[in-house]
Structure formats: C-alpha cells, structure tokens
Amino acid sequence: xxxxxxxxxxxxxxxxxxxxxxxxxxxxxxGLGLIRNDDLQLTGGxxxxxxxxxxxxxxxxxxxxxxxxxxxxxxxMVFLVFGFRKxxxxxxxxxxxxxxxxxxxxxxxxxxxxTLGYKWLKRLGFTPDIPEQGFYNVGQKLFAVVSVLGGIxxxxxxxxxxxxxxxxxxxxxxxxxxxxxxxxxxxxxxxxLIHIYMAAISPDERPAFFSMFTxxxxxxxxxxxxxxxxxxxxxxxxxxxxA
Amino acid sequence: xxxxxxxxxxxSSSCIDCKACMTACKVENQVSAGNWRNWIKVQDADFAQSGxxxxxxxxxxxxxxxxxxxxxxCVQACPTSATYKDEKDxxxxxxxxxxxxxxxxxxxxxxxxxxxxxxxxxVDKCDFCEHRRQRGDLPACVTTCxxxxxxxxxxxDPDSDVARLLKRNKTMRVINPESDTRPNIYYMSMTAPLNxxxxxxxxxxxxxxxxxxxxxxxxxxxxxLGVLAMLGKQLLVKDEPPVSVHEEKKEDAxx
Numbered sequence: 001x002x003x004x005x006x007x008x009x010x011x012x013x014x015x016x017x018x019x020x021x022x023x024x025x026x027x028x029x030x031g032l033g034l035i036r037n038d039d040l041q042l043t044g045g046x047x048x049x050x051x052x053x054x055x056x057x058x059x060x061x062x063x064x065x066x067x068x069x070x071x072x073x074x075x076x077m078v079f080l081v082f083g084f085r086k087x088x089x090x091x092x093x094x095x096x097x098x099x100x101x102x103x104x105x106x107x108x109x110x111x112x113x114x115t116l117g118y119k120w121l122k123r124l125g126f127t128p129d130i131p132e133q134g135f136y137n138v139g140q141k142l143f144a145v146v147s148v149l150g151g152i153x154x155x156x157x158x159x160x161x162x163x164x165x166x167x168x169x170x171x172x173x174x175x176x177x178x179x180x181x182x183x184x185x186x187x188x189x190x191x192x193l194i195h196i197y198m199a200a201i202s203p204d205e206r207p208a209f210f211s212m213f214t215x216x217x218x219x220x221x222x223x224x225x226x227x228x229x230x231x232x233x234x235x236x237x238x239x240x241x242x243a
Numbered sequence: 244x245x246x247x248x249x250x251x252x253x254x255s256s257s258c259i260d261c262k263a264c265m266t267a268c269k270v271e272n273q274v275s276a277g278n279w280r281n282w283i284k285v286q287d288a289d290f291a292q293s294g295x296x297x298x299x300x301x302x303x304x305x306x307x308x309x310x311x312x313x314x315x316x317c318v319q320a321c322p323t324s325a326t327y328k329d330e331k332d333x334x335x336x337x338x339x340x341x342x343x344x345x346x347x348x349x350x351x352x353x354x355x356x357x358x359x360x361x362x363x364x365x366v367d368k369c370d371f372c373e374h375r376r377q378r379g380d381l382p383a384c385v386t387t388c389x390x391x392x393x394x395x396x397x398x399x400d401p402d403s404d405v406a407r408l409l410k411r412n413k414t415m416r417v418i419n420p421e422s423d424t425r426p427n428i429y430y431m432s433m434t435a436p437l438n439x440x441x442x443x444x445x446x447x448x449x450x451x452x453x454x455x456x457x458x459x460x461x462x463x464x465x466x467x468l469g470v471l472a473m474l475g476k477q478l479l480v481k482d483e484p485p486v487s488v489h490e491e492k493k494e495d496a497x498x
Contacts, residue, residue: 034323035322035323036322036323036324036341037318037319037321037322037323037324039319039452039453040322040449040452040453040456042456042459042460058323058324058338058341059338059340059341062323062340062341062343063340113482114473114476115469115472115473115476116476117476117480117482118482118483118484118485119482122485128484128485161343161345162343164343164344164345164364165342165343165344165363165364165365166364167364168344168364169364171344171345171346171347171349171359172446174343174344174345174346175345175346175347175446175447175448175449176448178322178345178448178449179448179449179451179452179455182452182455182459183455183458183459186458186459186462186463187462189463190462190463190465190466191466193463193466193467193469193470194466194469194470196470197470197473197474201474201477202473202477203477
C-alpha cells in the first residue's frame with residue numbers, strides 16, 4: 001500500500017466542517033423541541049418535554065436556538081466574505097460542476113455496489129468499474145448542493161422568524177417561513193444520514209473521514225476514489241518539479 | 244374536585260353601552276392605540292323587519308372579550324404553544340417570550356379577540372387581568388361596570404357567583420355554528436347580536452404542516468432505509484471488488 005499522503009482539506013475547512021456539525025445537531029435537537037403544538041409535532045411531545053426540561057424552560061430553549069442559529073449563520077457569513085476566493089468559490093465550482101453521463105453512471109453503479117455488491121452489479125449487466133470522480137464524487141456534490149441551498153433557505157426563513165417580532169408586519173410571510181424552515185431541515189437531514197454513513201461508518205471512505213481531522217488522504221485512496229482530482233494534483237506536482 | 248375554570252356570566256340586558264369596561268381594560272392593561280382587549284357588540288333596532296327574532300325590535304348591547312374557550316382554535320393554530328390553555332385556572336394565555344409574532348392565532352379566533360401589538364409585534368389579548376387576580380382583585384372590566392353586567396369567577400366552584408348564576412338562570416353562549424370553540428363566557432337568557440363570530444381560520448401553512456409531517460418522515464425514513472441497506476450489506480455480505488480496470492493499467496505501467 002502506498003502511504004504517501006496528499007493534502008485534501010485546509011485547517012479552516014476542517015474547523016468549519018465540525019463547527020457546522022455541532023451547530024446542525026444542536027439546532028436540530030432544540031428546533032424539534034420548539035414545535036410544542038401537539039398537532040404539529042414530528043416526534044411526539046416527549047422530545048419537546050425533554051428539551052424543555054434540559055434547558056429549564058421553553059423560552060430559554062427558543063433563545064438558545066436563536067443565538068446558536070445566528071452564530072452559525074454569522075460564522076458562515078464571515079467565512080463567505082474572507083474566504084470567498086480561496087475556499088468558497090473553488091468549493092462552489094466543484095459542487096456545481098457535473099458531467100452528466102459519467103456522474104449518472106456513478107450514481108447508479110455506486111448505489112448498486114453499496115447496497116447489493118459487485119456481484120449484483122455484474123448480474124445487472126454493469127461492468128465493475130466505477131466512473132472516475134473529481135475532488136468530490138457526485139454523491140458528495142449533491143449533498144453539498146442540498147446543504148448549501150438548504151442552508152441558505154434555513155438561514156433566510158430563520159431570520160424571518162427571528163425578525164418577525166422586530167420588524168416584520170406581514171404575518172403571512174412569517175407563517176410560511178416556519179413551514180419552509182421545517183421542511184428544508186427535513187430534506188437536509190435525509191441527506192445527512194447518507195453522508196454520516198458514507199463518511200463515518202462505511203469502511204470504503206474511512207480515509208476521507210480521517211482527512212476531516214488530519215487534512216490529508218493517502219495517495220492510493222485519492223487515486224482510487226477521486227482519480228480526476230488525483231491526476232490534477234500529480235500534473236501540478238510534475239509542473240512544479242519541472243519549473 | 245374539578246379543575247378551576249375561570250369564566251364570566253354576562254347579563255347583557257343590563258349593559259348600557261357606556262364603554263367603561265373598554266376604557267378600564269385599555270388603561271389597566273396599557274392596550275396599544277387602535278386595539279381593544281374587550282368590546283361591546285351592538286344590535287341595532289330593526290322595526291321594519293317582519294317576523295323578527297325576539298328582542299330585535301330594541302337595541303341590545305353585548306359586552307365580551309376573550310372567551311377562554313375549552314376548545315381553543317387559537318391554541319391549535321400556535322406552532323410554538325406560546326398560546327396555551329392554562330390547566331391551573333382554565334384561561335387561555337399567551338407566553339410573551341415564546342410568541343414569535345407569526346399571527347397564526349389571530350384568524351383562528353372566531354371572536355377577533357386577538358391582535359398583534361404594534362410595539363412588540365407579538366400577540367396580545369384578554370387574560371382576565373391576571374396581575375389583578377394575583378393580588379385578589381377582579382378583572383378591571385368587572386370591577387368598573389356600573390350596572391354589574393359582568394360576573395366573574397370559577398365555573399367549577401359551586402359556591403362562586405358564576406356557578407350560582409348558571410344554575411339559576413337560562414344561559415347561552417355566542418358561537419359560530421361552524422366553529423364551536425366551547426367558550427367560557429355565558430350570556431344570561433337572551434342576548435344579541437348573535438351573527439358576528441366568524442369561522443375560525445387556521446392559516447394555510449399551519450394546516451399544511453399536518454400533511455407535511457408524514458412526508459418529512461417518509462423522506463428521512465427512505466434515506467434511513469438506504470443507510471440500513473448499505474450497513475446490512477457491509478456487515479453481512481463479503482464483497483471484494485474484482486481486479487479493477489485501472490489497477491490493471493497500473494500494472495501495465497510498472498512493466
């Protein structure tokens with residue numbers, strides 16, 4: 001096994017990832033607890049009661065949800081402004097660039113391979129090779145798009161609710177914001193389940209999981225899972241050598 | 244012993260439309276300009292109408308305020324439960340710190356008892372003068388009424404004035420036939436007008452929520468099933484990739 005490591009994530013990216021992880025779980029837990037109407041609760045009253053007793057009162061629960069939500073959105077705004085050219089723009093370019101035939105093939109084959117295995121891939125008439133992927137594979141790209149767009153919707157609707165009793169007079173906007181906030185979180189959480197499995201539980205992507213701490217991945221992992229990116233890195237290295 | 248249920252019994256025939264209750268309430272609760280926590284509905288005399296209902300040939304004044312209903316549609320409309328039915332005294336309350344000012348409860352009240360405070364932009368309404376009750380006083384509107392049209396007390400306490408009045412008199416409640424919220428303001432014998440409560444309307448997003456919940460569960464559940472399928476395969480199936488295309492290539496390159 002080739003164990004030479006190549007750099008995959010900057011320190012700030014790693015920090016933002018885990019900061020986001022903490023905020024998401026915290027906001028999900030407290031947010032679900034804030035739906036205190038019996039007719040609307042997704043989880044049943046027990047979750048809300050648990051959260052309220054944990055935080056002392058429903059008012060405190062609302063307050064901490066608002067504060068953490070604002071800190072979360074604020075941190076990303078700062079990152080967006082100061083890291084725009086170095087981190088944000090390259091990231092957005094990555095996640096919004098698709099190669100339809102290759103990516104579609106990856107999605108279908110990877111799904112079959114992950115759930116049924118290589119045997120079934122063959123039985124269903126597919127070749128065992130999984131299409132080569134760039135810095136992110138399609139699955140990661142799609143989840144990133146859902147997170148980014150979902151995040152924007154969640155922040156905007158959250159702000160509408162937060163500002164509701166400060167400067168909003170049209171209550172219909174606020175009422176819709178509540179529902180859209182809720183549904184969007186549902187969509188993102190669905191994707192998050194897959195993300196957590198793929199990154200932290202599946203042995204295939206274990207090196208990627210470790211790279212979210214160390215910032216580096218082994219070369220052979222990069223070559224196997226992100227061939228197009230690996231080739232780019234190698235070409236850049238060769239250029240740097242020859243220069 | 245039964246739970247406490249604060250209520251009013253109103254003898255609207257003794258109301259003279261002096262609006263002292265409205266003024267007293269407004270001052271006592273510092274109700275914002277343009278808003279009222281209570282009201283006096285007026286039935287105009289209609290001498291022209293033939294076959295008129297009993298009493299319609301004279302003017303009639305009907306004082307009212309939040310009816311602290313047993314089936315409060317406003318509570319059903321509130322996503323955060325800032326509006327809730329207090330189990331201790333049976334009143335419908337608004338928790339100021341939990342209200343985000345979405346206004347969902349306002350059209351959900353058939354009586355128009357709720358308004359959004361223009362300063363704090365949160366919902367406000369009659370609370371049977373909670374601060375006065377805490378020091379043992381009656382609600383301001385009750386105390387101030389010169390003809391004693393309003394009687395206040397615990398419905399479930401057989402010795403209370405309201406319980407006695409209810410027992411001895413024929414009473415009625417003012418409801419919209421499409422939205423019987425089981426109000427806790429009783430009117431003695433005949434009262435008018437009766438046609439003013441509107442149908443309770445819970446705003447569309449809050450109504451949709453009930454249909455959206457199973458969809459959210461469904462979507463998250465489908466993803467969870469996907470994860471379970473992958474986990475099952477990971478744990479139960481030995482699955483080695485066949486010699487892959489690019490590994491073959493790599494071997495070629497070594498030669």
